[in-house]
Amino acid sequence: MKNAADVLVRFKRTPFYKYIGLLTVVAVLTWAPAPGSAAQAAAKPFTFENVEQAAKEMATVPFQAPPAIPEALHKLDYDTWRKIRFLPDRAFWGKSKSPYEIQFFHPGFLYDRTVKLHVIDGGKVEPLAVTKALFDYSQVKDLPDQLPTEIGAAGFRVHTAINTPTYLDEFVVFLGASYFRAVAKGQGYGLSARGLAINTAEPEGEEFPWFREFWIVKPAPGKAAKGLTVYALLDSNSLTGAYAFTITPGRETVMDVTSRVFPRTPIKKIGIAPLTSMFLYGENSLPGSRMDWRPEVHDSDGLLVHFGSGEWLWRPAVNPATLLTSSFEADNLKGFGLLERDTDFTNFQDTEARYEKRPSLWVEPRGDWGPGRVEMVLIPSEQEIHDNVAAYFVPKQVVAPGSPLRFDYRLRWLTAPADLPPGVRVTSTRSSQPDKNSRFFVVDFQGDKLPALPPTATAEAVVSVGPGAKLLSQQCFRNPVTGGFRLTFAIGFEGGSTLQDILPEKREAIELRAFLKFDDKSVSETWSYAVTPGKS
Template sequence: MTDDLDRRLFLKGAATLTTLAAFGLPAEAFAADGLLTFGAAKPFSFEAVVERAKALASQAYVPPERPAPEVTSRLDYGKVGQIKFRTEAALWADGPAPFPATFFHLGTFFQKRVAISVVDGDKAREIVYKKSYFDMPADNPAQQLPDGVGFAGFRFQESRTGSLDWKKNDWVAFLGASYFRAIGELFQYGLSARGIVVNAANPNPPHDEEFPDFKEFWLEAVPNSTDQVRVHALLDGPSVAGAYSFLMTRDKAVLMDIDARIFTRNDVARFGLAPLTSMYWFSETVKQTAIDWRPEIHDSDGLALWTGAGEHIWRPLNNVPATIVSAFSDVNPKGFGLLQRDRNFDHYLDGVKYDLRPSAWIEPLEPFGEGAVQLIEIPTDDEIHDNVVAMWVPKAVVKGGQAYTLKYRLHWAADEPFPTNLGRCVATRMGNGGQPGTKRPVGVRKFVVEFLGGPLKDLAFGVTPEVVLSTSRGDFSYTFSEAVPDGVAGHWRASFDLTVTGPDPVEMRCYLKTGDQVLTETWLYQYHPF
C-alpha cells in the first residue's frame, strides 16, 4: 500500500505536541535525537486561519518558499526513495491521537516548503524539520539540508491499537499542491482529491490553470476519539486563498467532513469546487490492439451523479482524442463521484490492484446551489498521468474579491454510499454495427450496455424491458434488450446500432423500462467516432 502511494504520488508530482506536550512539558523536552523538535507555541483557532486566508486574498500573491533548491533539485525519485522516515519519531507514536503522523521529505518534484504544526488546545507548535527524523545514506544530497527547511507533506498511519502494523500501513496522505488521497475499505490507494481547481483545461485564455498550494497544516487530536483526527490547512495561489478544516474518520470507509472558506484575488474562469482527479487509460469499451498486455487500466471507470431531482446517472469515462469538458447542469445535487465499479481481478491482471482502487463520492452537507458537475477528460498514453477531473462549478461568474463557503463529506469507499435501488450499469461494450453473416456497414457502431439488479431481477417471465434511447445526432437501428445468458438473475443488456457521420462527439442516453416503470439508472455516453 505505501510503496504504491509513493510511486504514484511522485510520478504525478512531476506533472504537477506529541504526548509529552499534552502533559505540559516544554518543547525542549523532546528535542532529543530521534524525536520531534517543536517551535514556540502560538495562538491557534480555525477562525484565525480563515482570517489569514482572507487577508492573503487582499494582498499580492507571494509564491511558496523553495528552500535550498540547489539540494532539492538533486533529490530525484530514486534519491528520495532512499530517505525513510523513522517511525519512532512519528507524531503521536504514543498518543494521544490514535493515528501516528509521519512526514514526506522535500525533493525534486516537491520543492515547496510546507509548514506543519500540532495543535494543543488553543495553541500550536510547528514541527521543526531535522535530518535525524529520517534514515538516509551518507552520500544522499539531503544530508546537506539545514534544520528547519520544512516538509513536503504528511500522512497518517493506521491506528496504534488496530489489527494492522501502523508502522507499515497508512490511510491518508497530503502531498503536492492541494492534493490528498485516502484508502477505501479495500485498503488500497487510487484516485486523488484536491482542495480546489482553478482554470483547468484553460477555458478562457489567458486564464491558464493554476495549482494553489496547501502551504501550512495544523494537526489536531480529537478528544476521546478512537477513530477520528482533524487537519486544518491554509491554501494560497495566484487567484485564490482559502482555509480548510478536515474532520477525518477511519471507519470501514474513510470519511472526511470538509469545511472550506475560499477567497478570490482575481477573476476565475473555471472555479472547481470539491474536485476529484483520477486516471483512465482504457477498458473493455475501447482498447487499441496490443497497446498493453493487461485487459483494462484505470483508477476509476465512470462518473456517477445523483441529481437534485433524484435521477441516478452513470457516465463511463473515455480516453479522449482531445481534451473534452462535459457539463451536467443541476441545482443542489445530492452527490457525485468517480467510481471504480469493475472489481473483477481478471479484468486487470495487475499486481498493483486496480480492482481494489477506492471510489470517491462528494456528499453536500449544505446546498451547493445552481451550477454543474463538470467532467474534464484529457488524452493519455500511459497510466502515470491523472487525466480525469470531476468537480462542482457554480453557475455565477466568479470575480476577484468574493468569498465562498463549502461544506461537504468526502467518502472513500468501495462503492457510492447511496446507490440507486434501480438496475445499475455494469458494462459498456462496442463493436462494428450490422448483423452477423452480412457485410458490416461503414460508419455504423454497435453498442451493448449491461444493467444488473434492482427491479430487473423481479421481472415476470416473458417480460422484456423496453430500451429508451436518445442521441445528439445520428440514427439508431437494431434496438432490443435481452437477458444476458449467464444465469444471473436481473442481468440484462440493451443492444443498438448507431449510424453517424463526421468526427464530432455524439452524446447518447439510455435506460430500460416496462410501461411507466423505470427499471435502471440512466446511462450517458460520449462517443467519439473513429
Template structure:
C-alpha cells in the first residue's frame, strides 16, 4: 500500500479562506458539452473499457513544480464551486493539481439525465502571480473534490464533510467533526508478491438532484487489472453514512481482491510502546478491528505495529460487518493538538449475501505517524478471474462508534484496553520468557453481576501454554461493569501467537471476544 497516502491527503486539504478571498465576486464555471448520463451508461462504459487494453493517464508535467508550499498558496474560492448557488444539495469545492497529485480527474455536473464536464479554470482559484500552477495547460483537470457543509450553515465555506482525492481514496468526518482514516473504492494485491496496484477514479459525476437530502456521486474506476462503475449515496447525519454500489469488470486474474477496504494509521498505544520513542502516550487513527460474523459472533482485534508485514484472515460467510475503530476517546491518552481522540471510526455493513471469504487485516511496520500502515477489507473466497463481472453493495458509517446494528441486543461487554507486562507475580522473581496479558472489559451483563459473583474466563492460544497465575477482578475505580482479567503466556521462538479471551456468565457470553496477535520479543 502507499505508506505516505495519509500525509499527502492531509497536506492537500485546503485551509480556511481569509475574508478577503471570500468577498470576491463569483466566477462562472466553464462547462463542456452536454451528454446523456445514467448509471447504466456508466456501467456500459466501464465494461467497454475492460474489454480494451488499459490506457494509463499521463501526469501533468507542470504539476511536478507545485510542491507542498506552492500548493498551500493555491486556494479554491468556495462561492465559485459547483452548487454554491444552492442548485444542488451541497456546494462542491475542487482540489488543485500538485506534485503529489499530478493526474487530472474529470468532474461532471449531472442534471436531468445530462452530464457536462466542469472544465479546469485557474480563475476558480487564488494563487500568487509567480505560482508554478500558471504553467498548467487549459485542460489540466482537477485533483479531486470535496463536499462542503450545507449552505444553511454560516460556516459552509470553511467546513467540508467528504473528500475524494488520490487513486480511489475517499474519506469523511465523523460526529466529532474530524477527519482520520480513509476508505478506497478497491484494494488490489495488498501485501502480495505480485505487488499492490492502485486503480484510479478517473471521472466523477455529481448529481444536482438530492435523494432525500443525500448527495449522489457516480465514479468511473480504471486500472490495469479491472474497471468499475460506482455510486456513492452520501448522507450527512450525526456523522456521515455512505451507501456504496459497485460493478467490477476484471481484465485479468487478481491474487487478492479487497472489497470495501479501509486504510488507517496505528503507531503505538498503551498495549506496546517502545521506550522513549515519542513523548505522547498513544498515536493512532484507529486502535482496533471490530467484527460481526455471519453467525453473530462479535470480535475485537487490537491493532499491532508488527516487526514485519502481517496478514491476518478471519474466515467467514456472509459477514454482517467490520470496521476500523477508534474506541479510546480520552484526550489525556494522546495529549496532542491534532485530536486523535476525535478521529472517526468507519464501519462497513454488507448489503445482501457476500458468500464465503475472509475479513483480512494487513498490518505494516511503521516508525512514524505519517504512514498509513493498516488495511482492513473483505476478500472473497472464490478466486478473482479475468473476464468476471462482480457486484457489491455496502454501507460505510463514519461516526464515533459502530452503528446500532453492530452492537444490538444482546448487549455485551466490550474490550476497552489491552496491556502487556512481565509475567509472574509482584514481589517474586519474574520468570524469563513469560509475558503477562491484562484485558479490560466494560458494560453489558457485567454491570448486573451480584456482589461477590465472578465472571468465568475462556482462554485460547495457538501455541505455547498458560502460566499458573490467572486472575479476574473488578477494576477498583467504582465504575459499574468494569472488569479485567490477567494471565501469563509461556512461549518459545519468535513466531506470532494467536490469543483469544472472553467473559462468560452462567455459560452465556458476557463479552465480545478479544482476539490478539502477539509477536514475542
C-alpha cells in the first residue's frame, strides 16, 4: 500500500478551495487551554465530555492564529519534504502488544502547522512529544540543525493487521485541516472525509476548520475488536467543535462519529459529514483533451442518496466546464455517499493508481438530522492530482452563537456495495453528442433479481427532462449480456439566446431524471443527471 502522505499530497498540491475562488485557509496550531479545560482535567478519567467542554469554552473567546513553524520547513518543496521519513521502529505502541501502532507526519511543505497530540491510557492523559529523533533526515542532512528538538507533528497515521495477520498496514490517516481518510481490506487510498465544511462554493469564500488537538485512547487488553477511539478538537474563525471517532478496521472500515459544534459567529452554510474526491473523466464523458490512453480516471464515479421517503437517487459525477452545484432536498435523510461503483480494472488500465481499488464512502446518520439538503459540488479540473468533487449535508437550522449543533453518524469505507441500494441500481451511464443540439444517453440497470426474471418480463422507463430541452425518443429493453435492462433516450436542446449560442457556458444545466417500473410494482433507483448544451 502506498504511503498516505504521497497520496494525500497528490490532491493537496492545489487545494480544493482554490478552484472556486475561495479564501486561503488560516489554520490553527497549538492551543494553550485555560485552567479547568480538557487538557488539565486530571482529577477524573478523561472522556469525550472533556473535549466537548473545551470546545464550548473556546467558542466564547476569539479565534487565535497559530504560531509559525520554522522558516526552513516553510520553504520545503514536495520532493524534499518526502525525503524526511518517519522511522518505523520508533512507532508509538510499536514495541507493545497493542494491535495498533501510530506514526507521525513531519511538518513542512503544505503542512505548515502542527497539532497537539495526547494518549489516554486507563483514563489518564499523557502528551505525545514528537521530536527529530523519530525521523530519518539522511537525505536532507542540512535540515535538522535548523530545527528545534521538538518539532511537533502535522498529523498521524494508524497501522494495524488489516490485510494479513503478520503485517501492520496503514489504514487511517489524519492530515491537513480536518481531512482524514481510511481504507478497508484490500483497498488503496482514494477519497477523503472532513470534520466540517463552511461556506463551500459560496461567493464569499470557504473557511476551513482544523483539527488542532487529538487524544488517542489506548485500547484495553482484549478490547481491540471494539476499535480505536480518537477524540479531536476542531477550531476556526467561525466555530469550534468536539469530535469522537471510534474506528474499526476490516472488510469494511467503520467509523462511528460523534460531533458537537459551537458557533462563534453566524454562518451562512455549514456542511455536515463532507466528502471530497476526484473525477477527471469516465464512461459518461464526451471525448476531450482531458483524456489520455486510460479509459477512465476517477476516485469516485457518483453520488448516492437515500431519502426519508425511501427513494434512492444516483447522480453520476462529471467534470464540468464551469462550477456545477446540485442540491437535493433530504428531510429525515437515511444516508448519502460518494461511491466508486466501477471496480473492474479493465475500465481503468492503470497498474499504478489502481482506481478500481479506491474505497466508496457511505454516511449513515445516527438519529434524526432534521430538515436539510444534500449538496454536490463539481469543479472543472484538467489533472487527476486535484480534488474536484464534494458532497455534504446542509441543515436548514440557523447556525449562530448560542445554538450548538449535534450530528452523529457512521462512516463506512467499503468496496462499492451491492446492498446500496438493495434493489435495482444503475451500473453505467454513457453519452454521445450526435450534433450540437442534441444528446444521446445509454443507462444500464442491474440488480440481483433481474437475471432471474422470465424472458417476457418488462420494465417501463419513466424519463423526465427539465426546462431547456425535450425528450426526442426513448427505448427500454433487456440487456442480453448482463441480464439487466438498458434504457436509451435522446434529448434535443431548446431555446437559448444569441449570447448563449456564442457562449454556451452561459446556459443553465438541464436536469434529467429516469427510473424503471417493473411488473411487480417495484422501482429502480432514480438516475439523475445535469447536462449543459455545448459542455461535456
